Amino acid sequence: MMNMNETKISKAASGKALIVTRDINAPVDAVWRAWTEAELLDQWWAPKPWKAVTKRMDFTEGGQWFYKMTGPDGEGQWCLVDFGTIDPGKSFTATSVFADEDGNKAPGFPNMYWKNEFTATATGTTITVEMSFDSEAELEQIVGMGFKEGFTMALGNLDELLA
Amino acid sequence: MTRRDVFQGIADPTRRMILALLALQAMTPNALAERFDSTRQAVSKHVGILTECGLVTQQHQGREIYYHLNTNKMKEVDAWLEPFRKMWDDKFNELENVLNNLKNKNQ
Numbered sequence: 611m612m613n614m615n616e617t618k619i620s621k622a623a624s625g626k627a628l629i630v631t632r633d634i635n636a637p638v639d640a641v642w643r644a645w646t647e648a649e650l651l652d653q654w655w656a657p658k659p660w661k662a663v664t665k666r667m668d669f670t671e672g673g674q675w676f677y678k679m680t681g682p683d684g685e686g687q688w689c690l691v692d693f694g695t696i697d698p699g700k701s702f703t704a705t706s707v708f709a710d711e712d713g714n715k716a717p718g719f720p721n722m723y724w725k726n727e728f729t730a731t732a733t734g735t736t737i738t739v740e741m742s743f744d745s746e747a748e749l750e751q752i753v754g755m756g757f758k759e760g761f762t763m764a765l766g767n768l769d770e771l772l773a
Numbered sequence: 774m775t776r777r778d779v780f781q782g783i784a785d786p787t788r789r790m791i792l793a794l795l796a797l798q799a800m801t802p803n804a805l806a807e808r809f810d811s812t813r814q815a816v817s818k819h820v821g822i823l824t825e826c827g828l829v830t831q832q833h834q835g836r837e838i839y840y841h842l843n844t845n846k847m848k849e850v851d852a853w854l855e856p857f858r859k860m861w862d863d864k865f866n867e868l869e870n871v872l873n874n875l876k877n878k879n880q
Binding site (some may be wrong): 615618619621628632634635636640641643644650653654655657658718737739746747748751752753 | 792793796797842844854856857858860861862863864865867868869870871872873875876
């Protein structure tokens with residue numbers, strides 16, 4: 611089936627947040643599961659050709675998701691997500707950072723604060739993802755990485771960046 | 774010579790990486806070149822292009838030149854967000870695939 615859903619992006623007036631919205635032709639409870647269950651997240655979360663591999667997941671308020679973004683050559687980057695408030699089936703907040711394999715935050719990269727909202731529509735679900743940063747410069751750093759190519763590249767250069 | 778536009782400036786991954794580095798701090802040509810495997814000349818050529826399209830400014834401080842990111846110029850550009858939007862678009866398409874598989878399994 612041809613996919614007609616459009617992904618929209620805008621910058622919040624503060625300059626420190628990006629808002630991404632997208633309609634999905636599936637009910638909220640299914641979309642919620644895909645965002646909160648490790649087995650499903652691992653299937654779609656990483657930008658290709660990367661894969662997300664969960665080490666541990668505790669989707670509760672104060673719980674953590676610890677996973678590795680693994681590249682085609684087996685190289686990778688650990689990511690740590692701290693869950694904030696959870697309103698089941700509706701929204702949750704989280705803070706995500708790059709980490710080392712022991713789950714310690716990697717220096718030199720911004721904290722990213724998430725607020726993810728899921729709203730039922732006539733045809734499925736509207737997803738609203740708000741990503742905020744401590745400063746506009748940090749937001750620009752993340753966007754500047756281009757995240758797909760840039761994210762891959764940044765990982766390739768991670769050792770140099772952290773040196 | 775034709776003046777370059779901002780879109781050309783950000784079209785190259787190395788140049789986006791330079792912008793990302795300069796977003797963190799102003800850097801001297803040497804400090805910047807050390808972050809890349811390519812030659813100093815190659816990095817300098819990229820900076821030249823970024824300067825021409827107004828994304829990077831060069832300021833003298835004593836004997837050193839520092840490259841600065843011109844954030845005002847970046848804010849003018851919707852195109853700046855496009856690679857990021859595309860990344861999310863791909864991600865959501867994968868999510869739809871996962872949800873379709875989930876639905877088919879349950880039927």
